[in-house]
Amino acid sequence: MTDSIVAGRPTAATHAPSRLRSYARLGKLDVYDYYLGIFLALAAALFPLDTFTARKALVLALFLVGEIAVLMAMVALDDVTGFRDGSDLANYGPDNPLRSKARKPLVAGALTVPQALRFAWTCAVAGALLWTAASALAPHRPLWALVAAGALFVVSLQYSYGLKISYHGFQEAFLVALGAVLVIVPYGLLTGEFAGFLMAQAVLFGFGPLMFGVYSNTNDVEGDRAVGRPTVAALVSERGNAVFIGVLSAAEFLIGALASATGTAPWWFVLLMLPATALRTRQYLTGFVRGDIMTARRTGFTVHRLGVVLMTAANILVGWGATR
Template identity: 50%
Template sequence: MTHSSTVGPTRVPSGLPSGRSTGARLRAYLRLAKAGMIDYYLSLVVVWSLLPEQPLNGPVSATLAALLLGQMCLVAAAVAFDDVTGYRDGSDATNYGPDAPARKLARKPLLAGTLHESNAVRFARGALVAGALCWATAVCTAPWRPAWAVLGLAAAAVVIPQYSWGLRLSYRGFQEVFLAAVGWAFVLPSYGLLTGRITGLAVVEAFLFGLGPLLFGVYSNTHDIAGDRAVRRPTAACVLSSRGNTVFVGALCLLETAVIVAAAPLGIAPWWFPLVLLPVTVTRAVQFTVGMVRGDVLRARLTGIRAHRLLVVALVTANLLGAGTA
């Protein structure tokens, strides 16, 4: 949900989208919604793999579908509001100005002229309402409705769109917590609706899943220090020294590794759990070396995205193996 942000004095003039084809407008809205950003949606694959015997009966399938649609709508609302904010404060105009390659500019429909600002705001509001309705449907179809899961889902529906709109949480020092908390909120309440309980393993896997987007987001923030300072977005990379930021990112990596390793001796996960997740730990070390030692933060961000997806594969594998040996 982050965007490079360096304030510039001018905006790229947006053309009128009225004459564009339906297909072109649809593609513009998909870009506005960041439809290719699937990393948070993988949470439900992890949740499903945690379920006893991984059922896909009517109530479970309906609930998973409603949860997924709700996630997609709420994330679409958050990133659309984020694009509107970047357009209004001039930061996106600087980073995606008239000299930017056409493919890069197309990622920002407001700047490319394929959507008006009013289109984006209406889309975000509509997506927010649709997301809330989808999650309300999920609660109705869920096999279980523990109060903590329902309240957690409701809180997430309220907070997620506030990333850079409304409360503007990312502008108030909460960006890093936000990036992780969205992942946590996508796993634990969903698991509660499908099982009616909470387990130590579900908490551990939710925690690890939430760290994934954070551990590629911090590299984006490191790249965007100048721009974030210009629009007063106080990320950790902005408020810490270069060395302090390196220590912060390293501490997050060590925290992830510590949780993976400690889960087995604490009796939360099987003894082989750290072995299944070893490729994630190795990839994370490579990511840190590339980004914080060699200084190639954008490549490290890409490595982080791959590490997160590898984490999902590893967690699902561990859960399926655990179910098979139970």
């Protein structure tokens, strides 16, 4: 592919499949972890089985496809900003061999900024239309769910572009909120209810992307400091960042433990989540005892996906038990 690039611009020799791969990389379609939240909403709303209609399934499908479009817009705009301010050039350039330049089509020269912007805004419009259709078709439209979806849409597009929210702090909190909203909104559209147990799961779900995001920030600290992007890793010392991530790791366990202790979740929920807790501990030791941050980051994906499986199982057990 590099042979068909002149001065950073794709030439006519670039094949369509290569261009499609570049857009897929720009939209980070291989990182599907936020999309897994739909399984938590589905499992929580599935019972009684005879009340789960084709209409509800279609609402979930429309919401999921809209979610994919919105998040592709968000990450594409993030890449545009990272390319323009030079942070991606620093974090994915030759001085950082642990990060693949191919994952950043603008840095690799596979796409231009105007192409990336057109892709991002097309995805944003598609996402808005799909979420509107899902809400119109939904059996319930609680105000809190509509407001949460609307706020998420607006804030996502301003995350690294426009207002550049992530350049003014709040990045870590946003990652958790993003995951939580993507779980509770589709559930609200299907049931019209707000469930404490699902909310606890939604926060834990948001912790998943946070806990591989903070390891990415640890690796990217120099590039983020250079452009003034105030992640916690960029603002504090190396030791302070290690303490921060350790506190987050402990907080994740405590959220599940508190939910079980207060009756918000079944008493056995904290025990069910112990495999994920053990793997989260291993992630921390890999990153800050062995000093292998990028392996620890990859472990974070495994922890998140395992957590989704365990929480989905918890919802099925609760739902099945309530209908017997």
